[in-house]
Amino acid sequence: MSEALGRRGFLGLAGAAGLAATTGCGADGGVAAEPKHGGRLRAVYAGGGAKEVLDPHVQSLFVDIARHKAIYEKLVELGPDLKPVPRLAAKWDHDGTASTWRFTLRDATFHDGAKLVADDVLYTLSRIADPAAPERVAQSSLATLDLKRSKAIGPSTVELVLTQPNAEFPALLAGIGTQIVRNGFKDPSKPVGTGAFRYVSFEAGRSMVATRYADYWDGPARIEELQILSADSEARANAVQGGQAEYANDMTATFARTAEAGKTVRIVAAKASTMQAFVMKVDQPPFDNPDVRLAFKLLADRQRLVDVVLAGRGEVGNDLFGKGYQYYPADLAPRERDVDRAKSLLAKAGLIGREVEIFTADASAGFVEAATLFAEQVAEAGVRLKVTTGSPQTYAKDLLTKGAIGNHRSGAMPIPQYITDRLLSHSPFNVTHWRRPAFDTGFAAARAVTDEAERSRRYGVLQQTLRDEGGILAWGLPDYLVAVSAKVQGVEAAPPNTLDQGRFDKVWLA
């Protein structure tokens, strides 16, 4: 019975989001000459039932993020290369040490007519930090913000003070759950934002309706009405093909093949914009031996994994997160398969003929298939990889403690954020147990460097270490697929969690 039930596309900071690798410009084939106005766009996302929320500071699902994005905005957004770009903050600068930041607000209005002012920003940040509401997602990422010393410098400038220098601070203000609300905002069920669409109605697990906001600062939307709906993968495919929706998010490679054979639906692919990896715990045998980690990296037949597990829709990975993003070390040689060298490394470690367990689960598309196929590839060197399957719903958490090797996927976020979440001694989601004091201090020092070129160089060195010695075997970079009906124009191929993904203020119906 369960085969018919699609799983929820769950996205956290570590969700099935995307990396901006090579984002195409407009993905539209035959672009209509003149954008048309009016009409209704129905966009379908993976549903989350009762989990869906209207409170923008508690978002955790793609569908929540899409809804909040239509109504609310952040100070900063992320570009296709995950670099901060101005939104409600028109510009920013810091005191030279990256400890005190000033953001100049744009001339924008809320849906109730009120002008955006510095106090709205300060109220928003204090609402996010409220210790009585631990479910506010951005609480930990903004923990270094010292609200007591932060203040308004006039109506359209806000000064934010940090407890420690951080050159990446603007990017933190672009993270999930950082939307700006009105000063005094108390009732999430009555959303008032500055976004391109004004709230009409919401039913958790079903739909949200919003209409065009005529005074939107960035040019009013062309469509008159936006509906954001929830449905499982199968139903999303049927809806967009059957004309019940014009936009369907996060589609499978299988569907893309079917759709491309027809004429009614177009696939917009953000190339190589998510990551799939095997993660090895560097403090547990046999992976506490760096030779074994390297051997496993040399054993992966990446192209075959991409061809089989991703149906060819993606690129091979190079054991690092964030290809194509700001700070990704350029000109790294690709990791080639070398079974002989892997064999000699494994022989030296005494692992030939032994059995290692790989812990996987049906938690995300392709996990079990990837683990099974990788087991075949490892077997060529004489090591048996035994595939053990766990509970899909608790896999993300279980993986932190269970299994010496398992599956991991990650979505679009700036590289420093990925490192903060997963690769420092105290990181909450450190799946590889990579805990090295020298790495921690090196990263903290790099993050405080205000010169971008120098900061980038330092990050590059740290990443090189990770690629060669770390526990992340990033084998593939899947495309992120969106399906649109043929009449929809102006949809950009952009990684999830970036500004141009799901920007319904820019689309029109031909």
Place this chain on the structure above:
Amino acid sequence: MRVYAVQRALLALGQLAVLSVLVFVLTSLLPGDAAELRFSETLTPSQVAALRAELGLDQPPVERFVHWAGNVLSGDLGTSLISGGPVAGIVRNSIGATLVLTLATLAVVVPLAVALGIVMGTRENGRIDRAITSVTLALSAIPDFVIAVVLVAVFSLTLGWLPATWIGSNLLASPALLVLPVAVLFGRTVCLLSRQVRAGTVRALHAEYITQARRLGVPRRQLLLRHVLPNAAVPGVQELARTGDTLLGGVLVVEAIFAIPGFATALVDGVETRDVPVVQGLTLVLAVAALLINLAADLVCNRLVPRSELLR
């Protein structure tokens, strides 16, 4: 009769109590809890722990169950751990679609299954009997999600006659939404039901009193409607009461494929997110419905064939 009614009522309450404990225990045995599953990818472990305390999930299970049961006895189904809204509201919001779906299916299945059953029964082992048997058996042998996928591919995506999903539409505006889901559920239930009616018909036709009625020259039509049908219907009605679980399984698949925001979807969501009060509330409602249906079936059978042994 009164003694019987009291006995049944007590039995029903006992069954509900046992079921509630069982569902609670089983849901608690699933790995993870509501706070953990909802936020394990977005919040830090300490945030999750704080939420767990806030939701009362750090209380011992027995205490949580007693608290829940106390609320239920005072007529309150409690609040969802996930949405924070009342469970009663979730029941109300999700039951409508499923009820319409189920009733529409029954409205199609019952008359058809009875007619088919009688046709088969009166032509026992004839060509028509075999043909109908083959078709209905084939229908029930195909998994329902396969039927659903094929029907959608043909009638929605290729021909464009019927809506493919319920996404963003409502039943009042387009009743055509019901056609495909009901067709799938029909395929799932028609076989067993018509088999039972057929069996009842065959048994009745072979009975002594029918042979006697024939000898007395009762016209065939009257014979079938007056004497055969009531007896033939008994196993059918009992089967109908038992169809509940078959139907629920089908409804689950149908709701997922057609994106129908119904009861089964809410139940699966509840289990997946470990929203114990919601799972408890929904199963309780389901159990009460099942008990009432069985009671109604017994009463109907008793009317059809007033024999006391049915009620034992």
